[in-house]
Amino acid sequence: MKRRTFMMSAAGAAAGLALAPRMSFAAKGQIDWYTSSDTNILDFWTNIVKPAFEAANPGLKLNLVDAGDGAGIIAIGERAIAAKQTNADPQADYFESADALLPAGAIKAGVYTNIKAAGLSNYSKVNPLAIESEYSLPYRGSQVLLAYDTTKLKPADAPKTWDALVTWIKANPGQFVYNRPDKGGSGGNFVRRAIHQANGLDPKAFKVDNYTQEFGDEALGKAWKLLADIAPHLYDKGAYSSGNTQSLQLLSQGVVTMIPVWSDQVLQAIEQGVLPAETGLVQLQDLALCGGFTRSVVIENGANHEASLKLADFMLSEEMQSAILTELGGFPGVSWDHVSADLRKKFADIIPQSIPTFPGGKWEAAINDGWYRHVAPNVDRKS
Amino acid sequence: MSEFVERAVSVSTETAAGRRSIGLLLVAIPVFLVIWLVIWPAINAISRTIWRTDADGSSSFDLSSYAFFFSDRYSLDNLAVTLWTTLVCAVLLLVICLPIALYLRFSHGRLPAYVQALAILPMFVPSIILAFACIRVLGPNGMVDILLNAVGLPKIRTPYLTPWGPVIGLVWDNIPLTVLILLSGLGSVANQSIEAARDVGANTIRVFWHIILPRISNSILVALSFSVLGIFSSFTLPYLLGPASPEMLGPFMQRTLRDVQDPIGAMTQAVVAFGFCILFGLFYVRSVARNRGK
Numbered sequence: 029m030k031r032r033t034f035m036m037s038a039a040g041a042a043a044g045l046a047l048a049p050r051m052s053f054a055a056k057g058q059i060d061w062y063t064s065s066d067t068n069i070l071d072f073w074t075n076i077v078k079p080a081f082e083a084a085n086p087g088l089k090l091n092l093v094d095a096g097d098g099a100g101i102i103a104i105g106e107r108a109i110a111a112k113q114t115n116a117d118p119q120a121d122y123f124e125s126a127d128a129l130l131p132a133g134a135i136k137a138g139v140y141t142n143i144k145a146a147g148l149s150n151y152s153k154v155n156p157l158a159i160e161s162e163y164s165l166p167y168r169g170s171q172v173l174l175a176y177d178t179t180k181l182k183p184a185d186a187p188k189t190w191d192a193l194v195t196w197i198k199a200n201p202g203q204f205v206y207n208r209p210d211k212g213g214s215g216g217n218f219v220r221r222a223i224h225q226a227n228g229l230d231p232k233a234f235k236v237d238n239y240t241q242e243f244g245d246e247a248l249g250k251a252w253k254l255l256a257d258i259a260p261h262l263y264d265k266g267a268y269s270s271g272n273t274q275s276l277q278l279l280s281q282g283v284v285t286m287i288p289v290w291s292d293q294v295l296q297a298i299e300q301g302v303l304p305a306e307t308g309l310v311q312l313q314d315l316a317l318c319g320g321f322t323r324s325v326v327i328e329n330g331a332n333h334e335a336s337l338k339l340a341d342f343m344l345s346e347e348m349q350s351a352i353l354t355e356l357g358g359f360p361g362v363s364w365d366h367v368s369a370d371l372r373k374k375f376a377d378i379i380p381q382s383i384p385t386f387p388g389g390k391w392e393a394a395i396n397d398g399w400y401r402h403v404a405p406n407v408d409r410k411s
Numbered sequence: 412m413s414e415f416v417e418r419a420v421s422v423s424t425e426t427a428a429g430r431r432s433i434g435l436l437l438v439a440i441p442v443f444l445v446i447w448l449v450i451w452p453a454i455n456a457i458s459r460t461i462w463r464t465d466a467d468g469s470s471s472f473d474l475s476s477y478a479f480f481f482s483d484r485y486s487l488d489n490l491a492v493t494l495w496t497t498l499v500c501a502v503l504l505l506v507i508c509l510p511i512a513l514y515l516r517f518s519h520g521r522l523p524a525y526v527q528a529l530a531i532l533p534m535f536v537p538s539i540i541l542a543f544a545c546i547r548v549l550g551p552n553g554m555v556d557i558l559l560n561a562v563g564l565p566k567i568r569t570p571y572l573t574p575w576g577p578v579i580g581l582v583w584d585n586i587p588l589t590v591l592i593l594l595s596g597l598g599s600v601a602n603q604s605i606e607a608a609r610d611v612g613a614n615t616i617r618v619f620w621h622i623i624l625p626r627i628s629n630s631i632l633v634a635l636s637f638s639v640l641g642i643f644s645s646f647t648l649p650y651l652l653g654p655a656s657p658e659m660l661g662p663f664m665q666r667t668l669r670d671v672q673d674p675i676g677a678m679t680q681a682v683v684a685f686g687f688c689i690l691f692g693l694f695y696v697r698s699v700a701r702n703r704g705k
Binding site: 098099208210264267268269270274277278281282283392393396397400401404405 | 485488546550551552553569572573650651654655656657658666669670671672673
């Protein structure tokens with residue numbers, strides 16, 4: 029081989045090495061934190077939580093990383109499982125938002141910390157309704173409401189029960205839209221409210237571990253009938269937007285009159301002027317639309333496990349839980365008794381008696397699949 | 412003199428050998444990447460969908476996921492809408508891009524340069540930005556509606572959230588590639604042959620049909636198979652602009668994997684998509700091989 033050829037191949041190999049992923053190790057005292065939430069949550073952590081936590085715990089630092097979406101978190105969870113098996117450093121300590129059951133086998137592999145047994149001083153304050161697993165920590169919540177255009181619908185006429193809502197949708201064809209249930213929680217929880225409606229308004233009937241094929245087919249089948257019944261009266265004779273934001277866009281462009289929305293998202297949209305200040309908000313009184321809690325997970329084999337537990341405890345402190353209310357427009361993850369009295373008084377009107385929730389796990393897959401099969405295609409939109 | 416010849420010969424054999432090793436080295440990287448990122452996952456997906464592990468741990472040959480796909484109305488509807496979108500886009504691309512390419516080939520001056528720049532522009536617009544721009548312009552109460560309303564005309568039937576939404580976006584997105592390939596094909600049409608045909612009295616249509624088309628049929632095939640491959644497996648535009656159902660295979664696969672949590676189902680859909688893409692790919696390979704054979 030000539031020298032030049034050799035030099036070129038050597039240079040190529042060197043370039044290849046330089047481009048290969050560089051090894052990095054978690055720094056001591058730096059909590060590697062990942063989120064799958066939207067930018068408003070990352071902003072909240074960057075501007076509020078990080079300075080407060082670092083001031084309260086000298087020597088500890090937060091490294092805030094956006095994992096993109098749920099699949100991103102799951103991929104890092106899988107990396108942590110692999111790291112556990114080889115006793116390597118997973119380079120992850122804390123998931124801001126995760127499902128303790130995903131990736132499958134993470135709990136069994138000992139990668140997720142049992143939060144209940146971890147001895148957090150504030151754990152007893154957590155709202156018992158919000159706890160789904162001992163391995164995840166619900167620290168903030170949010171609720172789905174109906175938002176409407178008050179220039180087209182007077183607040184006094186706004187529907188306050190499911191039946192009134194259905195009557196209104198049918199009387200005002202094309203004026204209501206909800207997004208595909210897997211593409212955003214506002215449409216997702218509207219669909220779950222229909223499931224509650226079809227099954228005796230009893231949120232307790234659905235548990236994370238009671239899904240069976242027969243029960244699922246029967247319970248969901250009734251809900252698909254309800255939803256297919258209103259489908260021809262929805263926007264564009266049964267079109268479904270592809271996310272929370274797209275629904276908000278249709279409302280703000282005056283295309284529809286009413287949509288289901290996340291409480292924190294709609295409050296922010298009104299504040300930023302995306303929606304007019306006179307946008308009306310209403311909650312169904314017979315049974316509220318479902319809400320959801322965001323649950324954090326602590327990685328058991330993370331390099332900064334102790335510090336991460338400190339962070340988890342810190343998130344349940346009164347200071348942080350109040351900030352979730354005032355800065356984020358969310359609901360606290362602790363019971364309302366553990367929020368300062370002033371705030372409790374201030375938010376008295378929107379404090380829900382209960383936030384109905386719907387379990388994830390197999391129910392989620394069944395709902396996502398069933399809705400697309402039975403509700404979405406039912407309508408011939410060309411007519 | 413003889414020494415000089417000898418040296419020249421040895422240099423030329425050395426550079427030939429050197430070139431060969433550099434050539435192989437240059438080819439090795441893409442070949443390795445293709446094997447690693449495309450061929451291996453494809454083999455993996457095929458084997459995992461036909462050689463399945465049961466609940467009790469025993470693995471066996473099993474085609475049930477394919478049987479389900481091809482007997483499931485919903486999956487077949489999605490496949491049908493994907494093929495329909497691909498076909499409609501291919502026809503529209505040809506109808507739109509061929510005149511642009513012909514114009515650019517046979518005219519001179521400033522204006523064609525601007526037209527070419529405009530035709531290439533979509534290449535530099537990310538599809539997610541294109542999708543939201545489409546929503547703002549063609550969506551309900553969008554710019555087109557506002558303009559129509561200003562002159563007292565009724566609103567358009569918006570393509571947003573219908574199967575035509577992705578068609579409009581995908582056609583716009585694929586114009587640059589198609590125009591460029593057709594343009595390079597038109598480069599092989601000699602001016603003399605066109606002039607000769609004109610001299611014996613051929614009109615424009617005859618020149619196009621008998622002189623130009625036979626020379627660029629290969630380019631048309633290449634352009635269409637390129638854009639068809641991209642359209643068939645597209646994700647962003649059908650996801651953001653298309654209806655909830657029927658959905659194209661791209662969003663369908665992603666949803667089956669993530670939201671329905673059914674990796675085997677998603678892989679089966681992927682293998683079916685491979686199958687169709689291989690068919691389109693064969694057209695391309697055949698036309699390239701035929702070209703080389705000439």
